[in-house]
Amino acid sequence: MADRLYDVVVIGAGPSGTTAARNLAKKGIKVAILDKTKFPRKKVCGGGLVYRALSLVPRTALHAVERFCYNVLLSFVKSHLTFQIWREYPIISMVSRKRFDVALLEMAINAGCSFVAGAEVKNVTKVNGLFHIECGKGSFRAPFLIAADGATSRTSRLLGVPDERVLIPAVEARIDVRKPEAIEEQARFDFDIFHGGYGWVFPKSGHYSVGVLTCHRKSSILSALKSYVTYLGFDWKRVRSVQGAFIPIRPRKKYCCHDGLFFVGDSLGWVDPIVAEGLTGALTSGELVARAISKADLAKDKAEKLYRQALGRMLWKDYPWSAFLAKVVYKRPRLRDLCFRLYGQEIADAVTDVMSGKWSHKWLILWPFNYLKAIGLLPCRIKHLRITRCCLVL
Ligand SMILES: Cc1cc2nc3c(=O)[nH]c(=O)nc-3n(C[C@H](O)[C@H](O)[C@H](O)COP(=O)(O)OP(=O)(O)OC[C@H]3O[C@@H](n4cnc5c(N)ncnc54)[C@H](O)[C@@H]3O)c2cc1C
Incomplete structure (x- = not known):
């Protein structure tokens, strides 16, 4: 297959990659998105969009929201503390990641991006200032490469970029409900059922998304899920599609971008360290990288400077404080x-x-x-x- 030349190649068609690609294509920049899977694809995720993330979602993609939750229950099981939060706006909105990611991808394609599915990137090299990307669907070249390939970020490893992120395990499952109208409208978060993490229950259209995450990499995440399901009073036999994945809770700082390579979303590690919600960071970093590259008129140094400045304002100004609070929540x-x-x-x-x-x-x-x-x-x-x-x- 022929080698294709683009201004920007984006590896990964999750929310961060498609947001970056869409915004670049809108500025007339030639972009290709490569993803190893075919869409719609399953992504292990609770699919909870907190309000600050919801406000970043383009209107056209809002049909992927299955339920808006105006109520949230927060509990600390060991200390018997329970708090109810209510707002006039949806505190957290439930999306199906299958539909949500497809909606964002379609918007990127409509904006003019090329999309190649089933294109697992196997090798990336840099020759004379151009990235050479080899995948199952041929090879691609571009002066700019956006790594939007999630928590495991193979791009980072292929290019030998030091990883400053900290990854924690999480697991998500579904519990089907026979009568969808019986599903409770509120989202819930329960701390202290197991060590160093929390469990969530998110009401979707015909099922609950139930999951757990823990900062303790040594503890068994599956037994944490079992304890949580038992605590909730569900029979384990009703639990379906148990799948685990990693969530980064500390971002790349020094190595967030360099000489045409830019990290976004989970690959950058922009996830809230307290609740581990990553969709705000994915959508924001996608927008910021596109703004930096287009504002710099495809000049690498300027784009890098602009992206670092934007991350400084939007991520790093607040990160030390959220990391401090996360330490109190999980370690104290x-x-x-x-x-x-x-x-x-x-x-x-x-x-x-x-x-x-x-x-x-x-x-x-x-x-x-x-x-x-x-x-x-x-x-x-x-x-x-x-x-x-x-x-x-x-
Ligand atoms: C169990 C769990 C529950 C979560 N729940 C929530 C939640 O409720 N709310 C929230 O805000 N966040 C949640 N998160 C975090 C959220 O899922 C991520 O932050 C978000 O998906 C990051 O988006 P992204 O675009 O950076 O990466 P991803 O959505 O992971 O997309 C990466 C894409 O890259 C592709 N890819 C990977 N490697 C390659 C390769 N070599 N070649 C080509 N393509 C490749 C993948 O196929 C994938 O499509 C959860 C995470 C987990 C693990």
């Missing part, structure tokens, strides 16, 4: 439980606001009013205190 359970025992509802509400894109983790930790609010010194309370003091003086 006593401190976490104390905080939740004292101000649990306030913290749950504030975290919901962060996941909705209203605020950042940095704001959550540094803004003094949050502490005042948590301990009850709201303006009305202050007024109340003054009145009480006046009464006492009188």
Whole structure:
């Protein structure tokens, strides 16, 4: 098969790759997307789009949403703490990744990208400033290469790029429900059923997506899922399609891009380290890389500089704070439980606001009013205190 020359080759047709490709093609840049699978394909994922991710999804892809959840239940099982969060907007929306990824891919194709399915990339070399990409469907060349090939990122290994990411295991399964109308409308997150992680239940159209993740790589993820299913009161026999995968919880920093190679999504490692939601990072990094390459008029150095700057603003400004909170949640359970025992509802509400894109983790930790609010010194309370003091003086 002939060797094909493009401006940009994107490896991986998940949300990060198709978002990057679509935005580049819209600017008239010649892009090819290669994916090892044929679409629609199964992707191991809970398919929960938090509100900040939902707001990044183009309207045309919104038909992939199966259910909008306005209610979330958060529980810490060992300390018997439960919090209910409700919002007027969907806190988390449930997508079928099969349909969602196809919708985004179709948008990229309609924008002018070439898509090659069943093209597993087996080798990547760089000769005279051009990437040579070899896959089952021939070879491709381009001065720019976007690695959007997920958590395992073969591209990174093929090119010998040091991996700064930390990967954790997660497993997802489905529990079919005979009467879809009986499915509860709320999403739930349960901590402490097993060590160092949490379990989730997401209501889909005819089933629940149930899954667990753990920061403890040594613990058995399958037995964690079994304990969680038992805790929920489901019979293990009802559990179908159990599949595991890795989630990166620390991004690449120094090696996020270099000389025409750019990492996005899971391959970059942009995933929230507290709840491990990666769709916001996938969609955002896809947009940012496209903006950087097109704004730089395909000049490599300038594109790299712009991408690093954008990641600095959008990812790195907040990451140390979210990583700090993740450490408290998973490695300091006593401190976490104390905080939740004292101000649990306030913290749950504030975290919901962060996941909705209203605020950042940095704001959550540094803004003094949050502490005042948590301990009850709201303006009305202050007024109340003054009145009480006046009464006492009188
Ligand atoms: C169990 C589990 C549950 C999750 N639940 C959620 C959730 O509820 N909400 C959320 O926001 N995030 C969730 N995530 C994370 C989310 O799935 C990822 O962050 C997101 O899919 C990243 O998108 P991506 O485009 O970077 O990569 P992916 O969606 O992984 O896409 C990568 C693509 O690259 C292709 N590819 C890989 N290697 C090659 C190769 N050598 N050649 C060609 N193609 C290749 C693959 O076929 C794939 O299509 C979950 C992850 C797991 C594991």
